Amino acid sequence: MTTTLKDLTLKIWRQKGPNDAGRFETYDIPEISDEASFLEMLDILNERLIESGLEAIVFDHDCREGICGTCSLMIDGHAHGPQRGTATCQLHMRQFTSGDTIVIEPFRATSFPIIKDLMVDRAAFDRIVEVGGFISAATGGAPDGNLIPVPKPVADASMDAAACIGCGACVAACPNGAASLFTGAKLAHLNLLPQGQAERFKRAEAMVDTMDEYFGSCTNHGECEAACPKSISIDVIALMNADYRKAKFKNRKALSRT
Amino acid sequence: MSITLDAKIPEGPLADKWDNYKENERLVNPANKRKFKIIVVGTGLAGASACATLAELGYQVEAFTFHDSPRRAHSIAAQGGINAAKNYRGDGDSIHRLFYDTIKGGDFRSREGNVHRLAQVSVDIIDQMVAQGVPFAREYGGMLDNRSFGGAQVSRTFYARGQTGQQLLLGAYQQMARQVGLGNVKLWNRMELVDVVVIDGRCAGIVTRDLMTGEVSSHSAHAVVLATGGYGNAFFLSTNAMTCNVTAAWRAHRKGALFANPCYTQIHPTCIPQADDFQSKLTLMSESLRNDGRVWVPANLDETRPPDQIPEDERDYYLERLYPSFGNLAPRDISSRAAKRAVDSGRGVGPLKNGVYLDFSEAIGRLGADVVKERYGNLFEMYERITGEDPYTVPMRIYPASHYTMGGIWVDYELMTTIPGLYAAGEANFSDHGANRLGASALMQGLADGYFVLPYTVSNYLAPFLNKPIPDTSHEAFKLAEREAADRFSRYLSIGGTRSPDYFHRELGKIIWDYCGMERNQQGLEKALSEIPALYDEFQKDLNVTGDGESTNQTLEKAGRVEDFFELGMLMCHDALDREESCGGHFRSEHQTEEGEALRDDDNFAHVSAWEWTGDPTSPNLHREDLAYEEVKLQTRSYK
Ligand SMILES: Cc1cc2nc3c(=O)[nH]c(=O)nc-3n(C[C@H](O)[C@H](O)[C@H](O)COP(=O)(O)OP(=O)(O)OC[C@H]3O[C@@H](n4cnc5c(N)ncnc54)[C@H](O)[C@@H]3O)c2cc1C
Numbered sequence: 074m075t076t077t078l079k080d081l082t083l084k085i086w087r088q089k090g091p092n093d094a095g096r097f098e099t100y101d102i103p104e105i106s107d108e109a110s111f112l113e114m115l116d117i118l119n120e121r122l123i124e125s126g127l128e129a130i131v132f133d134h135d136c137r138e139g140i141c142g143t144c145s146l147m148i149d150g151h152a153h154g155p156q157r158g159t160a161t162c163q164l165h166m167r168q169f170t171s172g173d174t175i176v177i178e179p180f181r182a183t184s185f186p187i188i189k190d191l192m193v194d195r196a197a198f199d200r201i202v203e204v205g206g207f208i209s210a211a212t213g214g215a216p217d218g219n220l221i222p223v224p225k226p227v228a229d230a231s232m233d234a235a236a237c238i239g240c241g242a243c244v245a246a247c248p249n250g251a252a253s254l255f256t257g258a259k260l261a262h263l264n265l266l267p268q269g270q271a272e273r274f275k276r277a278e279a280m281v282d283t284m285d286e287y288f289g290s291c292t293n294h295g296e297c298e299a300a301c302p303k304s305i306s307i308d309v310i311a312l313m314n315a316d317y318r319k320a321k322f323k324n325r326k327a328l329s330r331t
Numbered sequence: 332m333s334i335t336l337d338a339k340i341p342e343g344p345l346a347d348k349w350d351n352y353k354e355n356e357r358l359v360n361p362a363n364k365r366k367f368k369i370i371v372v373g374t375g376l377a378g379a380s381a382c383a384t385l386a387e388l389g390y391q392v393e394a395f396t397f398h399d400s401p402r403r404a405h406s407i408a409a410q411g412g413i414n415a416a417k418n419y420r421g422d423g424d425s426i427h428r429l430f431y432d433t434i435k436g437g438d439f440r441s442r443e444g445n446v447h448r449l450a451q452v453s454v455d456i457i458d459q460m461v462a463q464g465v466p467f468a469r470e471y472g473g474m475l476d477n478r479s480f481g482g483a484q485v486s487r488t489f490y491a492r493g494q495t496g497q498q499l500l501l502g503a504y505q506q507m508a509r510q511v512g513l514g515n516v517k518l519w520n521r522m523e524l525v526d527v528v529v530i531d532g533r534c535a536g537i538v539t540r541d542l543m544t545g546e547v548s549s550h551s552a553h554a555v556v557l558a559t560g561g562y563g564n565a566f567f568l569s570t571n572a573m574t575c576n577v578t579a580a581w582r583a584h585r586k587g588a589l590f591a592n593p594c595y596t597q598i599h600p601t602c603i604p605q606a607d608d609f610q611s612k613l614t615l616m617s618e619s620l621r622n623d624g625r626v627w628v629p630a631n632l633d634e635t636r637p638p639d640q641i642p643e644d645e646r647d648y649y650l651e652r653l654y655p656s657f658g659n660l661a662p663r664d665i666s667s668r669a670a671k672r673a674v675d676s677g678r679g680v681g682p683l684k685n686g687v688y689l690d691f692s693e694a695i696g697r698l699g700a701d702v703v704k705e706r707y708g709n710l711f712e713m714y715e716r717i718t719g720e721d722p723y724t725v726p727m728r729i730y731p732a733s734h735y736t737m738g739g740i741w742v743d744y745e746l747m748t749t750i751p752g753l754y755a756a757g758e759a760n761f762s763d764h765g766a767n768r769l770g771a772s773a774l775m776q777g778l779a780d781g782y783f784v785l786p787y788t789v790s791n792y793l794a795p796f797l798n799k800p801i802p803d804t805s806h807e808a809f810k811l812a813e814r815e816a817a818d819r820f821s822r823y824l825s826i827g828g829t830r831s832p833d834y835f836h837r838e839l840g841k842i843i844w845d846y847c848g849m850e851r852n853q854q855g856l857e858k859a860l861s862e863i864p865a866l867y868d869e870f871q872k873d874l875n876v877t878g879d880g881e882s883t884n885q886t887l888e889k890a891g892r893v894e895d896f897f898e899l900g901m902l903m904c905h906d907a908l909d910r911e912e913s914c915g916g917h918f919r920s921e922h923q924t925e926e927g928e929a930l931r932d933d934d935n936f937a938h939v940s941a942w943e944w945t946g947d948p949t950s951p952n953l954h955r956e957d958l959a960y961e962e963v964k965l966q967t968r969s970y971k
């Protein structure tokens with residue numbers, strides 16, 4: 074049954090631009106249905122702000138189905154809020170109670186500079202993919218899709234890692250601002266598949282090195298796994314580290330041969 | 332403007348046309364390709380695959396997206412799967428059958444030549460995506476798995492759990508990212524196309540607005556590809572992502588690109604019903620669920636019992652009853668209308684009586700909850716998060732919602748619009764789905780266009796321009812377009828009214844949904860054509876956009892998109908009014924059989940309606956491209 078939540082207080086981070094100082098502003102939500110999603114609550118607030126001549130709160134969002142990875146809020150100190158395995162856009166007001174004060178901030182990490190209010194720049198993720206997050210298979214000339222059988226457990230494990238939506242919650246949750254879960258997930262997706270073997274070690278080395286240029290270093294806190302809206306397992310980081318070590322060794326050997 | 336709509340279908344028997352085209356087209360030699368610059372707007376499946384392939388071939392590519400990363404494009408949200416005529420099941424599939432199913436599914440309103448090519452390249456898409464590492468579902472022996480989708484009697488849909496679009500887009504994005512890393516693609520993110528520039532009758536480039544700084548600037552190229560998605564958000568409530576919009580296509584339309592069949596919109600039968608007025612978007616429950624879920628409503632009008640207490644003989648499994656051979660897998664337009672009728676008859680379910688049941692209890696009994704979970708787990712989870720109900724124990728409630736747009740920019744066989752040098756690919760064009768698209772065929776078409784069609788057809792256009800420089804962006808046409816765009820955005824900021832862009836979008840969407848949605852008629856469409864201009868007038872006077880034009884301002888972005896939806900909305904209604912027949916997703920209540928099925932009029936309407944912008948959105952100009960059928964015989968679609 075639908076119920077109505079009453080008297081919520083939102084403390085929302087407002088920041089004019091990348092180089093401005095930000096501050097919290099307080100907004101009241103006198104009532105909201107528990108059927109509303111968290112972002113619908115912000116939509117309603119924004120409409121109210123606009124109609125009273127004030128600037129709307131900027132936040133990133135798009136699919137509202139937990140798949141595009143665009144939404145990105147710290148809610149009460151949790152990346153994507155209190156519900157596990159849930160992106161901000163899938164969070165519904167039934168997770169909250171009347172009278173709550175909710176603190177809403179952008180994802181915070183040095184590698185994710187704030188653009189405005191709650192919107193951050195996550196382009197560093199694209200840079201990691203650009204150096205190796207792919208299988209080099211130019212269009213045309215691919216062999217039949219069933220030529221290389223992929224055992225179901227392998228396809229499943231690869232898919233588990235490939236489910237990453239690139240939202241950056243792992244980085245925001247990490248005390249060091251590390252991107253190991255993101256990078257590890259992409260590496261596991263590709264490195265587990267037979268198709269990915271040819272470039273496996275080159276990929277691991279290139280992606281990890283680029284990751285290190287932009288992001289902090291991983292000290293195995295495990296906060297990332299807890300924050301991940303797709304519940305990607307921290308095991309991918311172990312796989313990444315193993316492949317990276319082997320890569321350094323193998324790639325050095327390959328170099329000494331040339 | 333005098334326009335002849337030449338689809339440029341190649342000579343020869345249907346099955347040879349594409350090969351004949353490739354044999355006779357003009358080529359650009361590998362070393363010369365880098366002398367050409369191509370702009371690709373949009374990085375969804377169609378755009379990302381085009382960027383990757385064109386860059387691999389050696390062209391200089393510049394890619395534009397309003398998203399922060401190519402990986403966010405709306406393609407990411409596709410759930411169910413992608414079709415291909417692989418016949419891995421040995422169940423009688425073939426290129427010809429996929430071709431025929433698509434033509435029939437489209438209610439005989441698409442071009443044979445284009446659709447046949449689509450079916451031909453479908454098999455290459457799967458090979459390509461597997462090579463790139465898309466983790467498609469596999470059987471225990473390691474072979475690719477398939478499922479069935481609506482409108483087909485074979486199992487030809489490839490999938491990656493309930494997130495096929497995500498995996499395919501990541502595949503295409505990664506191919507594209509590789510080219511970005513190699514320096515062959517220049518990526519412009521958070522940049523929105525706000526105009527298309529035509530010089531001497533050819534597309535010269537685009538004007539963009541930087542969504543972080545508001546800066547308006549020009550970019551020129553030898554050719555421009557629009558892969559900017561569909562316009563389903565004209566209805567406000569739809570399954571499309573929030574930022575999907577028609578602006579790129581509309582701006583091209585205003586510059587001379589004809590817009591084809593705007594009234595062909597798809598209402599998807601299985602979405603979560605609206606829960607309240609504040610709802611900002613609707614969520615799709617993949618059609619694949621209809622493989623195992625059974626659709627029903629209570630037989631009695633005044634039913635109040637919870638679903639599990641309604642005995643079998645008091646349930647109406649209306650799809651199985653009306654369409655015994657396709658049953659729950661009847662095509663989308665037919666299933667949607669049947670759901671609307673069930674709800675309109677007062678037998679709707681749920682608190683607002685605005686849905687029908689999609690019930691898995693039989694499948695859970697037959698297969699076990701584990702198998703059902705394996706197949707649909709993430710969809711069930713998504714449903715529970717939104718509604719707070721557990722579909723393993725309570726049947727899902729579903730209702731149709733706007734989902735996909737078959738209409739779009741008119742293109743010929745080469746995917747070129749009526750502006751030479753301007754191409755449209757993916758959902759943005761109108762080409763392959765006629766009046767109704769079959770499930771799992773949009774992903775197929777987007778990737779076909781980007782990977783396997785454009786890379787061939789573009790060279791045919793470019794070859795004669797070897798060593799010609801790209802147009803100069805200081806040309807008066809670019810400057811004028813920049814000024815107009817800048818003025819447009821300052822105008823929104825200066826109106827100073829009382830209503831947000833979302834308010835107008837919601838009101839506009841209601842009009843379009845009520846009169847140009849699942850069912851249309853003359854009276855309603857005429858009403859819409861008087862209400863939309865009135866609301867548009869109010870928009871011009873009472874819009875309120877707060878904030879400034881020099882930093883990120885989502886209210887301002889939205890204002891521009893809503894204005895374009897106003898003009899498009901009028902065109903949708905004009906087109907629906909003009910098409911005095913029912914076909915596919917376009918159902919005119921005046922034109923139905925006694926059983927309530929769509930009644931086509933092949934004598935008068937076997938054509939593509941391509942509309943020309945006249946400067947006045949209330950009086951667009953119609954051009955017709957007749958559809959010639961050589962291979963198939965026009966029939967009344969039957970799924971009984
Ligand atoms: C919920 C859902 C589920 C679906 N499931 C399936 C399915 O199972 N199978 C299937 O075959 N189809 C499915 N579809 C349909 C399919 O997903 C889409 O038709 C297809 O992905 C469209 O791809 P595209 O490349 O044409 O456009 P999109 O993926 O929409 O990409 C558009 C791109 O254009 C850019 N863009 C747009 N306008 C501008 C502008 N003005 N300036 C700059 N950039 C711009 C955007 O940033 C984006 O990059 C589904 C659709 C929905 C809504």
Ligand code: FES
Binds near residue numbers: 137160
């Ligand atoms: S908006 Fe797409 S994941 Fe949240």
